[in-house]
Amino acid sequence: MRKKTTLKDIALDAGVSVSTVSRALARNGKISSEKEKRIYESAQRLNYPLQLTSTPYDLRINVNIALVTYFYLGEFFSALFDGFDKACRDSNANIRLLSVANSKDSHIDVISGLTESGFDAAVIFLPDFDANDYRNLLNAVPDSFPLVSAAPIVSPVLDTVTFDHYRGGHSVAAHFEEQGFKKLGIILGPTSKSEAMLRKNGFADYIAESKDLDLIWECRGDYSIHAGISAYEKYRDTVNKPEAIFCSNDDIAIGFIYSAIRDGVNIPEDVAIAGFDDLPKCEFYTPAITSVHTPYEVLGKKAINLLLTRLKEEAEPQHNGYTSIVPVSLTVRESSLNSVTEVLP
Numbered sequence: 001m002r003k004k005t006t007l008k009d010i011a012l013d014a015g016v017s018v019s020t021v022s023r024a025l026a027r028n029g030k031i032s033s034e035k036e037k038r039i040y041e042s043a044q045r046l047n048y049p050l051q052l053t054s055t056p057y058d059l060r061i062n063v064n065i066a067l068v069t070y071f072y073l074g075e076f077f078s079a080l081f082d083g084f085d086k087a088c089r090d091s092n093a094n095i096r097l098l099s100v101a102n103s104k105d106s107h108i109d110v111i112s113g114l115t116e117s118g119f120d121a122a123v124i125f126l127p128d129f130d131a132n133d134y135r136n137l138l139n140a141v142p143d144s145f146p147l148v149s150a151a152p153i154v155s156p157v158l159d160t161v162t163f164d165h166y167r168g169g170h171s172v173a174a175h176f177e178e179q180g181f182k183k184l185g186i187i188l189g190p191t192s193k194s195e196a197m198l199r200k201n202g203f204a205d206y207i208a209e210s211k212d213l214d215l216i217w218e219c220r221g222d223y224s225i226h227a228g229i230s231a232y233e234k235y236r237d238t239v240n241k242p243e244a245i246f247c248s249n250d251d252i253a254i255g256f257i258y259s260a261i262r263d264g265v266n267i268p269e270d271v272a273i274a275g276f277d278d279l280p281k282c283e284f285y286t287p288a289i290t291s292v293h294t295p296y297e298v299l300g301k302k303a304i305n306l307l308l309t310r311l312k313e314e315a316e317p318q319h320n321g322y323t324s325i326v327p328v329s330l331t332v333r334e335s336s337l338n339s340v341t342e343v344l345p
Contacts, residue, residue, distance in 0.1 A: 179338045
C-alpha cells in the first residue's frame with residue numbers, strides 16, 4: 001500500500017517548516033508568495049489531498065468544471081460536449097459532463113452538491129429551467145461557486161452565454177429570398193423554449209419586412225425527428241404549399257426530408273428545407289442539409305473564460321442576468337438551393 005503524504009513530507013520537499021506548510025494549506029497567517037507557491041507545488045507533486053476550492057487559483061494545476069445538462073442519445077448533445085471539450089484545450093480547465101436526465105435527486109440538489117465532488121464551477125444547460133428555478137438554484141449553491149447558463153430564457157437570472165438564435169432565423173429567410181422562394185413556411189420548436197421563439201421571430205420579422213415574401217404555413221414541433229415526420233404529413237395535406245420551409249432544428253429537418261423522399265417528393269425541387277444547429281450529419285445526409293451553424297467551441301470558450309475570470313477574482317459573483325451572444329452563420333447545402341449545381345463545399 002502506498003504511504004500517505006504528510007505535512008512533514010511536503011515540508012521536507014519544499015524546504016520549509018511543518019508549521020509553515022500547515023498555515024499555507026489552511027490559508028491562515030502571513031506567508032511569502034514564493035514559499036506558498038513552493039508548498040502547493042510540492043503538495044500537488046506528492047499527491048497530497050488538497051481541498052481544491054481552498055487552493056489559490058494561480059497555484060492550481062487544474063480547474064474542474066461541470067457541464068450540467070440532460071444528456072440524451074443524439075448528435076446534438078455529443079456536439080455540445082465536444083465543443084466544450086475543445087474549448088478547454090488551451091486552458092487549465094477540465095470539463096466533465098454531468099447528465100441529470102435520469103437522476104433520482106432534484107437537479108438543484110445535484111448542482112448544489114458539486115462542490116463536495118471536487119468541482120470548482122459549472123455551466124448549466126437546462127432549457128426547461130425558468131427564472132424561478134434559477135433563483136432557487138442560486139439560493140442552494142454557495143456564493144463562492146461560479147455558475148453560468150448556456151440556455152437562454154426571457155428574463156435571465158444567471159449570467160448567460162448563448163447563440164444568436166434570432167439572427168439564425170433571420171439569415172434563413174434572407175437565404176430563401178436570395179434563392180427566389182416567396183411562399184415560406186416554418187416548423188416550430190417547443191413554444192415554451194426561449195430560443196425556439198427567437199428563431200421564429202427572426203424568420204418571421206425578415207419576412208414581414210420584405211414585400212416579396214409571405215409566411216403562409218406554420219406547424220408546431222418539439223425538436224424531434226418524429227415532429228418532422230408529423231409536420232410532413234400536415235404539409236402533404238395542405239393545398240397552398242410553401243416553396244421553402246425553415247425547420248427549427250436539424251432533427252425536424254431530417255424527419256421531414258425522410259418522409260418527403262419516401263413519398264416521392266423531391267428536395268429542394270418541390271420544397272426547399274433549412275435546419276438549425278448544423279450537426280455533422282447535415283453534411284452527409286442526402287440531400288445535404290442547409291443549416292444555421294452554431295459554433296459550440298466558441299460558446300464553450302466564452303462560458304469557460306467567464307468562469308475562470310470569476311475564480312481568479314475570488315469574489316462572490318453578482319448575477320445580473322448579463323447575456324453574451326455568440327454569432328451564428330448559415331451553411332448552405334443542397335436542400336435549399338434552387339439549382340443543385342450551386343452546391344457549396
